[in-house]
Amino acid sequence: MSQQGYVTAPPFSQSQPRMGGFSAGFGPPNSSLHYGHYGDPNSSHAAAPQPGLSKSTVPLGSSAPLGPLPPGTHQVSQNNFQSGPSAAGQQPHRFQSPLPPNNTGPSYPPGSHQSQPASPNTVSTSCTTQLANQLNSMQINSYGPGAIQSSHTSSGHPQQLPLMQHQMTLQPGPQIPPPANNFSGLCAQSSLSSIARQDGIPGSGLPNPNLQQLPGQTPGPGYHPQQANYGPQMAGSQLSYPGAFPGGPAQLSGPPQKKLDPDSIPSPIQVIENDKASRGGQMYATNTRGQVPPLVTTDCLIQDQGHASPRYIRCTTYCFPSSSDMAKQARIPLAAVIQPFAIVPSNETPLYVVNHGETGPIRCNRCKAYMCPFMQFIEGGRRYQCGFCNCINEVPPFFFQHLDHIGRRVDHYERPELSLGSYEYVATLDYCRNNKPPNPPAYIFMIDVSYRNINSGLVKLICDELKTLLDKLPREEQEESSAIRVGFVTYNKVLHFFNVKSNLAQPQMMVVSDVGEVFVPLLDGFLVNFQESRSVVNNLLDQIPEMFADTNESETIFAPVIQAGMEALKAAECAGKLFIFHSSLPTAEAPGKLRNRDDKKLLSTDKEKTLFQPQVNSYESLARDCVANGCCVNLFLFPNQYVDIASLGLVTMYTGGTLYKYNNFQLNSDSPQFLTDLRRDIEKKTGFDAIMRVRTSTGFRATDFFGAIYMNNTTDVEMAAVDCDKAVTVEFKHDDKLNEDSGALIQCAVLYTSVSGQRRLRIHNIGLNCSTQLADVYKTCETDALINFFAKSAFKAILSQPLKVVREILVSQTAHMLACYRKNCASPSAVSQLILPDAMKVLPVYMNCLLKSTVLTGRPEIPTDERAYHRQLVMSMGVADTQLFFYPQLLPIHNLDLKSDAVPAAVRCSEERLSEGGAFILANGLSMFLWLGVSTPPELIQGLFNVPSFAHISAEATLLPDLANPYSKKIKSIVEHIQSQKPYTMKLMIVKQREQPEMLFRQFLVEDKSIHGGASYVDFLCCVHKEICQLLN
């Protein structure tokens, strides 16, 4: 089954045979370095360099043609930095070079450049140098308050350029990125890295043998809690000074100097805040085809006026290129991220349900698209033309309505299916299994009662919790109680089923010890209504911990547990969810038995991919059976060592389930996190036994799907269940030319069974524009959706391709997208200038975060299970979740306005934003940290922890105490806000500056060079810029 789902990865595998180094120029071998389907190796980049561009091959003189730009130009450039998406595409985001003429002239002081004028690297050297100069000069132009005027400051440091030249010189030799096991940054070869090393930039230190590894954490060899890193010299006092580059070589060995002002490169925070400022708190009406919604980080009220809310669908671009040639040229993935059951806030309208009775939904005869705002009524309303396939259909008599003077049905606004982007249909029996109305779904709780779970108190915790939780099973809004039935199984090496029929005085246990061929020993009394069987169920939940209190069974089975749950649902003829609480590698003799196959030696080899594949095939066939029977598997794992998540999580992944993991579970510190997850999961809005179909208007079609899904064929996306947090990312390709007038229309239909057992269709429609102008495509890109696509496609590709290749493709495609913009959309300028489209200006920083993620980082310090876990989570994430996951939120909380309800504005994820006197909260959707500087104000410490000083703070706590003071209340409300609507409960870790857990925290400062060697943002930007320069030449 994996053939349709995950194992093969056509985009990556197609291009694999010709994979090479990504930066060895733009010759034919490299032109295939992209997702195969963009596939024309002779795309426009390969065209002969334009005469005007060839000057960039002159070292460092490349900016000469432009020379210093007039102050007005700087101002424009600066405005471009400040502009949010509202100004998208108006002006490219570019790094202007305000270098004084004497610096760009032909005469150079002695320097490394003269010594290697014929070096094959001169072009890229020039580019990188130019970029560095731009970046440097952008210090002067840095946006935000307090920006310094450019002209006098830069010209006051004539020596700056020669030195830059020296420092930016690339080391000769092949420019192939270092292999994944040795990636001390993608730009390891670039001199920026070497500057960073000289300057003592954090993350470049030597291993500190005194550090101990924390349980379950992944320290890196490069970590050193060097206090100076947070010291005054890091506080940026020199950063605002444009001459911050050392005045001469002699100063290189002097006190640490800052090379570049980080404020001069595009800031994700700035982009997020600009969008909030321009679009936050407003109403966004989806009334226009192809309009770009507010960023996923911006809170606003969304009103459906004919296109699906961006809560349900976000696209990588809202204007598709009209031809496949254009698409190949730009290499911008054309994709939609669909979260069909996304939660909408209570102040937005929930979906209307349309019921046409026995007739069922109205559909196009030819393409089977559902009635929607894209259908055009003609001939006085007697017929309609399908917006997807153009077929003319008769309007069924019961649905007939007259048209008004503009050709619109007079009942347009009375029918959701005519005027709204999203709505539901009640499905008829034709849409049900075996043409029978479905039974309400069931939840089966399956608890591992082996020694460790009993001993840790976990079993008792679960049982106690279920007693209250079962009253909160989801129900239809109009119904008083839930229709969902419940069942209970415990297991170690054998399975125990429980009869909890309401008329029993005591629950009854039935043991199934033949786990080779699992059968369900009872039907009547296994799945019950909790309200009816409450006393028997509670009795059982009281007894289970005692029943196994003396167990010494440490071996467990796993696959037979899923099998048993699935068989039980099948026998009861209903869909449902299994909630499995499991702790160990299933080593007992049974199907799906696993051995510890974790092998660090496989890292960076062609076999690394096997670590992400299931160990035995039986899990795949089990997953297929589960999907076929509407059995969704939720897995709560409590490992204290390798449990092979790639195998155990597979069924969860394919069945639309959720995987939760609690390393080294400790009852006291981890219960709140686990119980919150469990509660939320049980109450979650879910569609069961679901099948999704994505239809498109003519000229393009859905070709690839990524998510917690299963596919038996190329069109039907099957999900045993789909909940509010799960998103499917769909990629589109051209079949033909797209028409600018009719646009590109997408309809996503999800057929599912509701919590009450009603069969329904949920329809989401969205219309995108098409254009023959590449600029229109770039103007309407959504970087957050692009990153979601890139993450999922890369995480899928690692199942079949070496990590190194996948990483190279990501870098290469980033450069291609930007180079294409530079060449076709930006106004003429020196080739060595880095120009980023406004809508993609944070693409490089986000892409670097993806490249640095644990999944794409094959380092022995990172547990294999952790990587498999992250991989699985990301595969089903929506755009908001991937945005936060790859670029965490870092909030300063030391200077809060205690009177305001507002959450403080985030700062960039870099150590430079921290300060000794500061306190910060960092969250990425999975982890949350409270970082406290050594000089955190005592009143804040007192307010938060009720202790007098920094030294008294215990870093053991995982919750903030409830204290009746403004600090505590405010910060707890901020934490709540961060946590709200997130799929996973984040356990709070308290990190004190200069104490050991800081190294874990540092991994999340994603703009810095990572402790595992990932490139800093600046280094990566230089690396991408270098590639762009090569592509343009």
Ligand SMILES: [Zn+2]
């Ligand atoms: Zn049609």
